[in-house]
Amino acid sequence: MVTELNRYLDSVRDNLRLDLSSEQEVTSELETHIDERLHELRQAGLSEEEAASTCVKLLGSAKLVARQIYEAHSQGTWRQALLASMPHLLFGLLFALNWWQGIGWLSGTLVLVLAMAVYGWWHGKPAWLFPWLGYSLVPVVVAGLMLLYLPKGWSWVTILLYIPLALWLLYRVTVQTIKRDWLYSSLMLFPVPIILGWFLAVQLEGRFPEFSAERLRDLAPWIGLSFLALAVTAATFIRLRQRWLKVAVLFISGLLTLIMTACYAGGRLGLPAFLLLILILLSLFLTPALLERKIRYCKQSDQ
């Protein structure tokens, strides 16, 4: 196929942001269309280049076609919306009903989260996977928190082993997710500032990293409510068609939940901490988008 048409199909592919099998179906269908149109144009007496150029004109903007096809496919079913909201609901229940203290509930939830994340990862990375994937990183965070309680002098373990390994894992998962669609990275990571907010709110004053179990029990209903808000957001995200609406829903809901966290934290979350969490929330949208642009730029440079 002529380079101009290859570029056209590459542009459609880059802007589709669908799962691999849907992407292949769409591009195969367009390829068949292009072949038939080219054949007709050549028969009408046009040269190879003229036929390719006319064909691209007749097809219309590749970005527009890709965006419209994305919108036709991007609305998930109610079942997918429920699946996407499930991990938030599970963690919400763990806190709201104080089950987080029971090792059985906690480990059962983590096993389920890991199983769902692995299943989704090997079955075409559907949209519902990404909230599960975010929570599957919880054991990594918990391991990091445990390291804070190591005796003094053992900090080299954290510096030399844990931090590089944890960052490498987070980077790999995020990059793989961005290759599918940067917005799924934001869907996966947007609970981070809220969880961080609650973590700071239950700390004993001036004795970081010690936390107050009593305070955690007092705040449990509000923590549960914030997870419920995350669940509703994830379900709404899956049901929406337009991309800009998905971004708006994630960001606004993240911001409102953060404000709610600050309100119910009872003064434990000061203005600097609150502003820092907003900054983290913003970076969870900007960093994946910029990383995706960089990955595409590198890919194009390689070709």
Added chain:
Amino acid sequence: MAQARELMKGSTDSLLLYLLSQQPMYGYQIIKELERKSQGYFRFKEGTLYPALHRLEKSGLLLGKWQLLPGGRQRRYYHITDKGRYILLEKKHQWQDFLVAMNLVLQPTNT
């Protein structure tokens, strides 16, 4: 032409459902058939046909099926579903009511 395109935006679904209610077709065939039946009036950017077909398929009004051709090539034929036929009937009634109302306004002497 731009006005015709605006008018067509709201009627693409009806046109596609009607054509496919006659026989299953693939994308390129739909474009040729639409041009032929409308004597060249209905022309649009060809790429934008596929989002419309995929949207109707996702809504359960069409069903796309790959068909292998001699020579190893594949084409995706779209079939109208029962739900699609029902919606087409509804849209036909809406169009008829609309045309009657338009005629009443634009050609009052006929009434």
